Amino acid sequence: MVKSFQPVQSTWCPGCGDFGVLAALKRAAAAQKVPQHELTVVGGIGCSGGIHNFLELNGVHALHGRLLAQAVGVKLANPQLTVVAAGGDGDGYAIGMGHFIHAFKKNVSILYVVMNNETYGLTKGQASPTSVVGFEGNVEPPFDAILTALSIRADNFIARTFSGDPKTMTKILEEALAFNRAGRGFAFVEDLSPCVTYNDTFKLWREKILDLSTLPGYDPTDRAAVFRLYTETLESGRIPVGVMHRPAEAPSAPASLELKLLPDRVGPAKAAIGLEENLPEYQKLLKTIG
Ligand SMILES: Cc1ncc(C[n+]2csc(CCOP(=O)(O)OP(=O)(O)O)c2C)c(N)n1
Ligand code: SF4
Ligand SMILES: [Mg+2]
Numbered sequence: 001m002v003k004s005f006q007p008v009q010s011t012w013c014p015g016c017g018d019f020g021v022l023a024a025l026k027r028a029a030a031a032q033k034v035p036q037h038e039l040t041v042v043g044g045i046g047c048s049g050g051i052h053n054f055l056e057l058n059g060v061h062a063l064h065g066r067l068l069a070q071a072v073g074v075k076l077a078n079p080q081l082t083v084v085a086a087g088g089d090g091d092g093y094a095i096g097m098g099h100f101i102h103a104f105k106k107n108v109s110i111l112y113v114v115m116n117n118e119t120y121g122l123t124k125g126q127a128s129p130t131s132v133v134g135f136e137g138n139v140e141p142p143f144d145a146i147l148t149a150l151s152i153r154a155d156n157f158i159a160r161t162f163s164g165d166p167k168t169m170t171k172i173l174e175e176a177l178a179f180n181r182a183g184r185g186f187a188f189v190e191d192l193s194p195c196v197t198y199n200d201t202f203k204l205w206r207e208k209i210l211d212l213s214t215l216p217g218y219d220p221t222d223r224a225a226v227f228r229l230y231t232e233t234l235e236s237g238r239i240p241v242g243v244m245h246r247p248a249e250a251p252s253a254p255a256s257l258e259l260k261l262l263p264d265r266v267g268p269a270k271a272a273i274g275l276e277e278n279l280p281e282y283q284k285l286l287k288t289i290g
Pocket of ligand 2: 012013015016017018047048121122194196197198
Protein backbone atom coordinates (compact mmCIF):
# COMPACT_ATOMS: atom_id res chain seq x y z
CA MET A 1 0.00 0.00 0.00
CA VAL A 2 1.25 3.49 -0.82
CA LYS A 3 2.21 5.45 2.27
CA SER A 4 1.49 9.14 2.25
CA PHE A 5 2.45 12.07 4.46
CA GLN A 6 5.42 10.16 5.94
CA PRO A 7 8.16 12.58 7.04
CA VAL A 8 11.76 11.46 7.37
CA GLN A 9 14.16 12.23 10.21
CA SER A 10 15.64 15.72 9.78
CA THR A 11 19.16 15.87 8.35
CA TRP A 12 19.82 19.41 9.59
CA CYS A 13 22.63 20.16 12.06
CA PRO A 14 21.45 20.45 15.68
CA GLY A 15 20.64 24.11 16.35
CA CYS A 16 20.11 25.09 12.68
CA GLY A 17 17.79 28.11 12.41
CA ASP A 18 15.64 26.22 9.91
CA PHE A 19 14.15 24.20 12.79
CA GLY A 20 12.46 27.44 13.88
CA VAL A 21 10.73 27.71 10.50
CA LEU A 22 9.71 24.04 10.57
CA ALA A 23 8.06 24.47 13.98
CA ALA A 24 6.47 27.83 13.17
CA LEU A 25 5.06 26.62 9.85
CA LYS A 26 3.47 23.59 11.54
CA ARG A 27 1.91 25.76 14.22
CA ALA A 28 0.72 28.42 11.77
CA ALA A 29 -0.89 25.85 9.45
CA ALA A 30 -2.59 24.18 12.43
CA ALA A 31 -3.84 27.53 13.75
CA GLN A 32 -5.25 28.38 10.31
CA LYS A 33 -6.85 24.92 10.19
CA VAL A 34 -5.27 24.11 6.83
CA PRO A 35 -6.26 20.48 6.12
CA GLN A 36 -3.10 18.37 5.85
CA HIS A 37 -4.00 17.08 2.39
CA GLU A 38 -4.54 20.65 1.12
CA LEU A 39 -1.11 21.92 2.13
CA THR A 40 1.76 21.44 -0.35
CA VAL A 41 5.32 22.56 0.24
CA VAL A 42 7.64 23.06 -2.73
CA GLY A 43 11.25 22.98 -1.53
CA GLY A 44 14.28 24.52 -3.22
CA ILE A 45 17.78 23.08 -3.37
CA GLY A 46 19.85 23.62 -0.24
CA CYS A 47 19.60 22.58 3.41
CA SER A 48 16.51 24.77 3.83
CA GLY A 49 14.86 23.35 0.72
CA GLY A 50 14.59 19.93 2.35
CA ILE A 51 11.95 21.22 4.76
CA HIS A 52 9.05 19.42 3.08
CA ASN A 53 10.73 16.08 3.79
CA PHE A 54 10.38 16.68 7.51
CA LEU A 55 6.67 17.54 7.43
CA GLU A 56 3.65 15.27 7.21
CA LEU A 57 2.29 16.54 3.92
CA ASN A 58 2.63 16.40 0.16
CA GLY A 59 5.82 18.00 -1.06
CA VAL A 60 7.84 18.60 -4.20
CA HIS A 61 11.60 18.95 -4.35
CA ALA A 62 12.02 21.57 -7.06
CA LEU A 63 14.95 22.35 -9.35
CA HIS A 64 17.57 24.76 -7.98
CA GLY A 65 16.15 28.29 -8.14
CA ARG A 66 12.98 27.18 -9.90
CA LEU A 67 10.76 26.51 -6.90
CA LEU A 68 8.56 29.56 -7.48
CA ALA A 69 7.74 28.48 -11.04
CA GLN A 70 6.89 25.02 -9.77
CA ALA A 71 4.85 26.35 -6.83
CA VAL A 72 2.82 28.58 -9.16
CA GLY A 73 2.29 25.52 -11.38
CA VAL A 74 0.95 23.52 -8.42
CA LYS A 75 -1.42 26.35 -7.49
CA LEU A 76 -2.69 26.74 -11.07
CA ALA A 77 -3.26 23.01 -11.40
CA ASN A 78 -5.24 22.89 -8.18
CA PRO A 79 -6.26 26.31 -6.80
CA GLN A 80 -7.80 24.63 -3.74
CA LEU A 81 -4.33 23.90 -2.38
CA THR A 82 -2.48 26.10 0.06
CA VAL A 83 0.97 26.25 -1.53
CA VAL A 84 4.17 27.14 0.29
CA ALA A 85 7.50 27.53 -1.52
CA ALA A 86 10.46 27.29 0.85
CA GLY A 87 14.19 27.57 0.19
CA GLY A 88 17.42 29.40 0.89
CA ASP A 89 19.04 32.71 0.03
CA GLY A 90 21.28 31.05 -2.55
CA ASP A 91 18.38 29.27 -4.18
CA GLY A 92 16.11 32.33 -4.19
CA TYR A 93 18.44 35.28 -4.67
CA ALA A 94 21.22 33.83 -6.86
CA ILE A 95 20.13 31.22 -9.41
CA GLY A 96 16.45 31.97 -8.69
CA MET A 97 16.62 35.77 -8.86
CA GLY A 98 14.68 36.13 -12.13
CA HIS A 99 11.74 34.18 -10.75
CA PHE A 100 11.95 36.03 -7.42
CA ILE A 101 11.31 39.48 -8.91
CA HIS A 102 8.44 38.35 -11.11
CA ALA A 103 6.67 36.49 -8.30
CA PHE A 104 5.78 39.85 -6.73
CA LYS A 105 4.43 41.18 -10.01
CA LYS A 106 2.45 38.02 -10.85
CA ASN A 107 0.95 38.10 -7.36
CA VAL A 108 -0.25 34.50 -7.26
CA SER A 109 -1.62 33.50 -3.83
CA ILE A 110 1.26 31.36 -2.63
CA LEU A 111 3.57 31.82 0.36
CA TYR A 112 7.32 32.03 -0.25
CA VAL A 113 9.55 31.53 2.78
CA VAL A 114 13.26 32.19 2.34
CA MET A 115 15.52 30.92 5.11
CA ASN A 116 18.32 33.45 4.84
CA ASN A 117 21.55 32.37 6.54
CA GLU A 118 23.80 34.55 4.38
CA THR A 119 25.62 31.51 3.04
CA TYR A 120 25.31 28.37 0.89
CA GLY A 121 24.91 25.95 3.82
CA LEU A 122 24.51 22.72 1.87
CA THR A 123 27.68 23.21 -0.17
CA LYS A 124 29.68 24.05 2.96
CA GLY A 125 29.59 27.76 3.57
CA GLN A 126 30.45 29.76 0.45
CA ALA A 127 29.37 33.41 0.12
CA SER A 128 25.80 33.95 -1.08
CA PRO A 129 24.12 37.13 -2.43
CA THR A 130 23.22 38.15 1.15
CA SER A 131 26.70 37.59 2.65
CA VAL A 132 28.31 40.58 4.32
CA VAL A 133 31.53 42.04 2.91
CA GLY A 134 34.48 40.02 4.22
CA PHE A 135 32.60 36.72 4.62
CA GLU A 136 34.62 34.04 2.80
CA GLY A 137 36.41 36.72 0.79
CA ASN A 138 33.20 38.37 -0.37
CA VAL A 139 33.77 41.92 -1.69
CA GLU A 140 30.21 42.67 -2.86
CA PRO A 141 27.60 44.53 -0.77
CA PRO A 142 24.77 42.23 0.36
CA PHE A 143 21.51 41.97 -1.55
CA ASP A 144 18.49 43.12 0.48
CA ALA A 145 15.36 41.15 -0.40
CA ILE A 146 12.98 43.30 1.65
CA LEU A 147 14.00 46.55 -0.06
CA THR A 148 13.65 44.83 -3.43
CA ALA A 149 10.22 43.48 -2.49
CA LEU A 150 9.07 46.91 -1.31
CA SER A 151 10.20 48.47 -4.57
CA ILE A 152 7.64 46.46 -6.56
CA ARG A 153 4.32 48.23 -6.23
CA ALA A 154 2.01 45.23 -6.02
CA ASP A 155 -0.45 44.20 -3.31
CA ASN A 156 1.85 41.61 -1.72
CA PHE A 157 2.22 40.68 1.94
CA ILE A 158 5.90 41.20 2.88
CA ALA A 159 7.57 40.37 6.21
CA ARG A 160 10.85 39.43 7.85
CA THR A 161 11.17 37.14 10.86
CA PHE A 162 14.00 35.70 12.99
CA SER A 163 14.41 32.04 13.92
CA GLY A 164 15.40 33.16 17.42
CA ASP A 165 11.82 34.46 17.88
CA PRO A 166 9.57 31.58 16.76
CA LYS A 167 6.53 33.03 18.50
CA THR A 168 6.47 36.17 16.33
CA MET A 169 7.37 34.07 13.29
CA THR A 170 4.35 31.82 13.89
CA LYS A 171 2.05 34.84 14.10
CA ILE A 172 3.45 36.29 10.88
CA LEU A 173 3.26 32.98 9.00
CA GLU A 174 -0.32 32.63 10.18
CA GLU A 175 -1.15 36.03 8.74
CA ALA A 176 0.64 35.16 5.49
CA LEU A 177 -1.28 31.88 5.12
CA ALA A 178 -4.58 33.62 5.85
CA PHE A 179 -3.70 36.22 3.19
CA ASN A 180 -3.06 33.46 0.63
CA ARG A 181 -6.13 31.47 1.58
CA ALA A 182 -8.31 34.53 1.11
CA GLY A 183 -6.91 34.73 -2.45
CA ARG A 184 -5.34 38.12 -1.77
CA GLY A 185 -2.03 37.45 -3.52
CA PHE A 186 1.63 36.62 -3.01
CA ALA A 187 3.09 36.50 0.49
CA PHE A 188 6.85 36.71 1.04
CA VAL A 189 8.45 36.03 4.40
CA GLU A 190 12.22 36.17 4.76
CA ASP A 191 13.32 34.40 7.91
CA LEU A 192 16.75 35.21 9.30
CA SER A 193 17.80 31.62 9.95
CA PRO A 194 21.40 31.21 11.12
CA CYS A 195 23.57 28.40 9.82
CA VAL A 196 25.21 27.32 13.07
CA THR A 197 27.87 25.30 11.25
CA TYR A 198 29.20 27.76 8.64
CA ASN A 199 27.90 31.20 9.68
CA ASP A 200 26.59 31.29 13.24
CA THR A 201 24.94 34.70 13.48
CA PHE A 202 22.43 33.88 16.25
CA LYS A 203 24.06 36.10 18.90
CA LEU A 204 24.85 38.97 16.52
CA TRP A 205 21.36 39.03 15.01
CA ARG A 206 19.65 38.77 18.40
CA GLU A 207 21.53 41.91 19.49
CA LYS A 208 20.89 43.85 16.29
CA ILE A 209 17.29 43.02 15.46
CA LEU A 210 14.68 45.77 15.68
CA ASP A 211 11.01 44.85 15.33
CA LEU A 212 9.59 47.84 13.46
CA SER A 213 6.06 47.05 14.66
CA THR A 214 7.14 48.03 18.20
CA LEU A 215 7.80 51.61 17.05
CA PRO A 216 5.06 54.17 17.78
CA GLY A 217 2.90 54.98 14.75
CA TYR A 218 4.38 52.21 12.60
CA ASP A 219 2.10 51.62 9.62
CA PRO A 220 2.91 48.70 7.28
CA THR A 221 0.25 49.87 4.82
CA ASP A 222 2.41 52.93 4.06
CA ARG A 223 5.00 51.53 1.65
CA ALA A 224 7.03 54.74 1.26
CA ALA A 225 7.25 55.32 5.03
CA VAL A 226 8.34 51.72 5.66
CA PHE A 227 10.97 51.99 2.90
CA ARG A 228 12.40 55.09 4.57
CA LEU A 229 12.26 53.67 8.09
CA TYR A 230 13.79 50.38 6.95
CA THR A 231 16.71 52.17 5.26
CA GLU A 232 17.30 54.41 8.29
CA THR A 233 17.24 51.37 10.59
CA LEU A 234 19.86 49.61 8.43
CA GLU A 235 22.01 52.74 8.38
CA SER A 236 21.89 52.89 12.18
CA GLY A 237 23.41 49.40 12.30
CA ARG A 238 20.22 47.56 13.28
CA ILE A 239 18.41 44.79 11.38
CA PRO A 240 14.71 45.53 10.75
CA VAL A 241 12.16 42.71 11.19
CA GLY A 242 8.35 42.55 11.29
CA VAL A 243 5.54 42.99 8.77
CA MET A 244 6.94 45.32 6.09
CA HIS A 245 3.92 45.55 3.81
CA ARG A 246 0.30 44.74 4.56
CA PRO A 247 -2.00 45.71 1.68
CA ALA A 248 -4.76 47.93 3.02
CA GLU A 249 -7.58 46.02 1.41
CA ALA A 250 -8.34 43.28 -1.08
CA PRO A 251 -6.53 44.10 -4.34
CA SER A 252 -8.34 45.72 -7.21
CA ALA A 253 -6.90 45.02 -10.67
CA PRO A 254 -5.14 42.77 -11.37
CA ALA A 255 -6.77 40.46 -8.87
CA SER A 256 -5.02 37.44 -7.52
CA LEU A 257 -4.31 35.24 -10.53
CA GLU A 258 -6.11 32.06 -9.60
CA LEU A 259 -9.36 33.90 -8.90
CA LYS A 260 -9.25 35.55 -12.31
CA LEU A 261 -8.34 32.28 -14.00
CA LEU A 262 -11.23 30.24 -12.73
CA PRO A 263 -12.87 28.42 -14.33
CA ASP A 264 -11.98 29.08 -17.97
CA ARG A 265 -8.18 29.41 -17.86
CA VAL A 266 -7.35 26.81 -15.28
CA GLY A 267 -8.43 24.28 -17.90
CA PRO A 268 -5.12 24.13 -19.81
CA ALA A 269 -3.23 23.42 -16.58
CA LYS A 270 -5.35 20.32 -16.21
CA ALA A 271 -5.15 19.30 -19.89
CA ALA A 272 -4.19 15.75 -20.71
CA ILE A 273 -0.45 15.54 -21.33
CA GLY A 274 -0.12 11.81 -21.92
CA LEU A 275 1.53 10.45 -25.09
CA GLU A 276 -1.40 8.47 -26.44
CA GLU A 277 -4.05 11.18 -26.49
CA ASN A 278 -1.60 13.68 -27.99
CA LEU A 279 0.17 11.39 -30.47
CA PRO A 280 -1.30 12.89 -33.67
CA GLU A 281 -0.34 16.39 -32.51
CA TYR A 282 3.17 15.28 -31.55
CA GLN A 283 3.60 13.61 -34.98
CA LYS A 284 2.47 16.78 -36.72
CA LEU A 285 4.92 18.79 -34.64
CA LEU A 286 7.81 16.42 -35.38
CA LYS A 287 7.11 16.72 -39.12
CA THR A 288 7.30 20.53 -38.96
CA ILE A 289 10.77 20.40 -37.39
CA GLY A 290 11.93 17.96 -39.99
C1 LIG B 1 22.01 23.93 -10.97
C2 LIG B 1 22.76 23.80 -9.70
N1 LIG B 1 23.77 24.63 -9.42
C3 LIG B 1 24.45 24.51 -8.27
C4 LIG B 1 24.10 23.56 -7.35
C5 LIG B 1 24.89 23.44 -6.07
N2 LIG B 1 24.14 23.92 -4.92
C6 LIG B 1 23.42 23.09 -4.16
S1 LIG B 1 22.66 23.89 -2.90
C7 LIG B 1 23.35 25.37 -3.39
C8 LIG B 1 23.10 26.64 -2.64
C9 LIG B 1 22.40 26.45 -1.35
O1 LIG B 1 22.33 27.65 -0.66
P1 LIG B 1 20.98 28.20 -0.09
O2 LIG B 1 19.93 28.27 -1.13
O3 LIG B 1 21.28 29.47 0.62
O4 LIG B 1 20.50 27.05 0.92
P2 LIG B 1 21.06 26.64 2.36
O5 LIG B 1 21.79 25.37 2.15
O6 LIG B 1 21.93 27.73 2.85
O7 LIG B 1 19.81 26.47 3.16
C10 LIG B 1 24.13 25.23 -4.51
C11 LIG B 1 24.85 26.34 -5.17
C12 LIG B 1 23.02 22.70 -7.66
N3 LIG B 1 22.58 21.78 -6.81
N4 LIG B 1 22.38 22.85 -8.82
S1 SF4 C 1 24.92 23.35 7.27
FE1 SF4 C 1 24.01 25.17 8.17
S2 SF4 C 1 22.10 25.50 7.03
FE2 SF4 C 1 22.76 23.39 6.69
S3 SF4 C 1 21.67 22.18 8.25
FE3 SF4 C 1 23.71 22.70 9.05
S4 SF4 C 1 23.36 24.57 10.22
FE4 SF4 C 1 21.60 24.32 8.87
MG1 LIG D 1 21.63 29.84 2.59
